[in-house]
Amino acid sequence: MNAVSPIVKAASRAAGLDLRGVTKSFGSVDVLHGIDLSIAGGEFVVFVGPSGCGKSTLLRLIAGLEEVSAGAITIGGRDVTDLDPSRRGIAMVFQSYALYPHMSVAGNMGFGLKMAGRPAAEIAATIHAAADILHLTPLLDRRPGQLSGGQRQRVAIGRAIVRDPDVFLFDEPLSNLDAELRVEMRIEIARLHRKLGNTMIYVTHDQTEAMTLADTIVVLRAGRIEQVGAPARLYDDPDNLFVAGFIGSPKMNVLPARRVAGGVEIGGHVLAAPPLASAPPDGPAIQLGIRPEHLRPARSGEPSLPFTIEVTEFLGGTTWLYGKVAGDIPLVIEGLRGSTPVAGTRLAVTADPADMRLFDQAGTRLR
Amino acid sequence: MTRAAEPSLPDRARPRRSGIPLHAALFHLTAAVVAALFLAPIVLVVLASLRPASEAGAPPLPPWPTTGLSTESYGRLEAFGDGLLHYAGNSLFVALGTTILTILVSVLAGYGFSRFRFPMKKLAFVLILSTIMIPFQSILTPLFLILAKLGLQNTLTGLILLYATLQLPFSVFMMRNAFDAVPKEIEEAARVDGVTGLRMLVFVMGPLILPGIVSVGLFAFLNAWNEFLAALVLLTDQSRYTLPVLMNAVRSGRYGAVDWGAVQAGVTVMMIPCLLLFLTLQRFYIRGLTAGAVK
Incomplete structure (x- = not known):
């Protein structure tokens, strides 16, 4: 397609982004405490964390909608810390779409270029190229009020594409959409990233979105980065209990345990445990993390934990079994396909040492 | 055990009474x-x-x-002083002047109160609003003295300044509400698009607060067009009369008799612009008053 090429070609120069000691306070409240982060050009980075963790603030600092209290932001090697949002080479997609209600779809998409005083022919060509990518061409003359939620979000993305930014910023763009549309748009955004190749930074509190979209996930808590890494790394090799609990659904099981000779002891039952490079500093009491899908029925004679099923959740592909283990420690395990366990059933469950993660009392990973 | 129930028999169509229902x-x-x-x-x-x-x-x-x-009454009205058109012109000048000044100031003030942080913002806003509580008739004498000091007594410009002042507290309140109703993200999106300062106000906010502007303008126009007391006190030169003052002058016929015909003719003439304005702008006006009432 001829019309599409200018945007795609121009965008192929994906710029990296560097945050150095970025701090933000509102009055006496510190929202971000010295964030250091390097994002490679063309990477899809997702900021994830519970509400109030500062992920949206961090995005707004990158966009220039808020001023940093301290620190520096570099985009494509250029210090943009004190630049206006429009001069940073970014484009932003807002949660509420934030379309201009009094302008047509084409007007919304071309407004930035019009304000920059570009020639009308160039604006029209750019709008059409972006509309082509997002299948918005038949809607170009409509007003935002006449569009569905999904269409509005596509227009908002179109407006971002037209700006031909070095970095795309998405602030929880899908949270106003219904579940089905959210999945659709998620795939569309992933496709867009592959097609344009720009650096994209995406903020969400939805860990499914984070897992499916990201090259790199940045987990934030209370204004600090907890861990940065690929989705699989965060899932398999979390640095602490917070990351372990935040990534993955249902959450990783956390059992209070004690290190004993030959393994870990949970409520009087001993399982084989992964080896540790060094002994935990604060005594034998630790926390044992096991993901639900890593728990399985024990073979006869194998060390195991007695598990009593209380509730089952049949989801089609999988069944989650909720219950108590070793007395009254809550536990979730993945049921076997084909078996139809009922509440009250007692199972002997166990897990391989390779699938166990050990954490100290403070929640820091023991390796 | 729950199971799907047998489909019930189709509802028999309820008989409907013909004709217009009582309610x-x-x-x-x-x-x-x-x-x-x-x-x-x-x-x-x-x-x-x-x-x-x-x-x-x-x-x-x-x-x-x-x-x-x-149409004799209209004739007598026209025959008074410099002619009806002259006075209508005076009224129109004052009303339009008041409207434009009120809109300009209240839009800027409303934008400031809605979007900017500055010290004692709340206090300033409450002070502005509290002036609504003072009946302007009670401060007419000091106002007259101030205008006299400024050399603006007996001028239409002075009247415009006075009307705009009286109109502003309510207008600033209305405009702040109109700006408050515009989501901040729209402004932020515009900032990312490279729009700042006055261009933000004109190209992005302007169309969104238009209903508010229309309401404020309409109020200012109607109030200035109909105002009588201040005009009567401030204007001494007959050629500067506005229509309400003119009507007061026309009213007195020979030997203290009241010329009701001329007064009614004057009232009819005065109604026309108000009705026209209101009818053409009522759509915006209603939207402006309810701005921010519902999400």
Whole structure:
């Protein structure tokens, strides 16, 4: 397609982004405490964390909608810390779409270029190229009020594409959409990233979105980065209990345990445990993390934990079994396909040492 | 065990009474009566203005002219002083001047109060609003003195300044609400698009607060157009009279008699711009008043 090429070609120069000691306070409240982060050009980075963790603030600092209290932001090697949002080479997609209600779809998409005083022919060509990518061409003359939620979000993305930014910023763009549309748009955004190749930074509190979209996930808590890494790394090799609990659904099981000779002891039952490079500093009491899908029925004679099923959740592909283990420690395990366990059933469950993660009392990973 | 129930038999169509239901008839009747109540004064005034001079002082019933239609009253109005058009021009100048000044100041002030942080913002806003509580008649004398000091007594410009001042507290309040109703993200999206300062106000915010602007403008225009007391006190030169003051002057006929015909004709003329404005802008006006009321 001829019309599409200018945007795609121009965008192929994906710029990296560097945050150095970025701090933000509102009055006496510190929202971000010295964030250091390097994002490679063309990477899809997702900021994830519970509400109030500062992920949206961090995005707004990158966009220039808020001023940093301290620190520096570099985009494509250029210090943009004190630049206006429009001069940073970014484009932003807002949660509420934030379309201009009094302008047509084409007007919304071309407004930035019009304000920059570009020639009308160039604006029209750019709008059409972006509309082509997002299948918005038949809607170009409509007003935002006449569009569905999904269409509005596509227009908002179109407006971002037209700006031909070095970095795309998405602030929880899908949270106003219904579940089905959210999945659709998620795939569309992933496709867009592959097609344009720009650096994209995406903020969400939805860990499914984070897992499916990201090259790199940045987990934030209370204004600090907890861990940065690929989705699989965060899932398999979390640095602490917070990351372990935040990534993955249902959450990783956390059992209070004690290190004993030959393994870990949970409520009087001993399982084989992964080896540790060094002994935990604060005594034998630790926390044992096991993901639900890593728990399985024990073979006869194998060390195991007695598990009593209380509730089952049949989801089609999988069944989650909720219950108590070793007395009254809550536990979730993945049921076997084909078996139809009922509440009250007692199972002997166990897990391989390779699938166990050990954490100290403070929640820091023991390796 | 839960299972799907047998489908029930199809509902038999309920018989429907033909004709207009009683509640609809009552509704229309009530609406008609209320409409008549509101229209009656306008109709009475217009009819009374068309009575011949001999009839003008007659009792108001029946309200319509009994001895044929006549435009004599309009003639007498026109014959007064510099002519009706001159005074209408004065009124229009004052009303438009007030409207433009009020809109300019209240839009800027409303934007500031809605979007910017500055010290003592709340106090300033409450102070502005609290001036609504002071009846302006009670401060007419000091206002007159101030205008006299400024050399603006007996000028239409002075009147515009006075009207705009009186109009501003409510207008600033309205405009702040109008700006508050615009989501911040729209402004932020515009900032990312490279829009700042005055261009933000004109190209992005302007169209979104248009209903508010129309409401504020309409209020300012109507109030300035109809205001009587301040104009009477401030304007001493007959050629500078606005229409309400003119009407007061025309009213006094020979030997203390009241020229009701000329007054009714004047009222009719004065109504025209108000009605036209209101009818053309009412759509915006309603939206402006309810701005921010619902998400």
